[in-house]
Amino acid sequence: xxxxxxxxxxxxxxxxxxVLLGAGMMFGHARVWKEQRGDEALEDSDRRHLHNRYLRRMxxxxxxxxxxxxxxxxxxxxxxxxPVVATFYWLFVIMMVFWIALLALGDLxxxxxxxxxxxxxxxxxxxxLEAELARHRHRSNGKPTxx
Numbered sequence: 001x002x003x004x005x006x007x008x009x010x011x012x013x014x015x016x017x018x019v020l021l022g023a024g025m026m027f028g029h030a031r032v033w034k035e036q037r038g039d040e041a042l043e044d045s046d047r048r049h050l051h052n053r054y055l056r057r058m059x060x061x062x063x064x065x066x067x068x069x070x071x072x073x074x075x076x077x078x079x080x081x082x083p084v085v086a087t088f089y090w091l092f093v094i095m096m097v098f099w100i101a102l103l104a105l106g107d108l109x110x111x112x113x114x115x116x117x118x119x120x121x122x123x124x125x126x127x128x129l130e131a132e133l134a135r136h137r138h139r140s141n142g143k144p145t146x147x
Contacts, residue, residue: 008076015072022064029057049114053107060103067096 033054036042042050070093078089 011075012072015068015070015075018068018071019065020068022061022066022068025061025064026058029054029061049110053111056103056107056110060100060107063096063100063103067093067100070096 033050036050036054037047039047070089074089074093078086
């Protein structure tokens with residue numbers, strides 16, 4: 001199929017949009033990680049979690065850029081190589097889209113697990129502090145103590 005016969009413009013626009021979206025997300029991830037990396041208030045475990053999250057999100061965003069390129073460029077030229085090559089090409093693109101979905105689910109799971117762990121730790125600390133406050137109040141019979 002000749003390029004003039006193939007209506008490649010919608011695929012090029014959609015692919016280009018994905019490239020811009022993915023590149024914008026990569027820029028945003030890099031900017032946020034730069035701020036988080038310099039945050040002295042973070043513990044090492046939180047910093048590791050944020051770094052791993054940054055790497056996962058950069059990989060996902062990079063894959064979006066790659067798929068956008070494949071869609072935008074591929075639709076214009078892949079049909080000239082025949083139906084068998086085009087079939088395998090588009091199957092590869094579909095597999096890449098599934099890979100992006102798996103990366104996104106992995107990121108969601110990781111963030112959720114980290115959040116639940118952090119909330120459990122905060123709840124445990126809150127209970128300890130409340131118990132300490134209750135012991136302190138019991139010792140002083142509700143009256144201020146001299147420390």
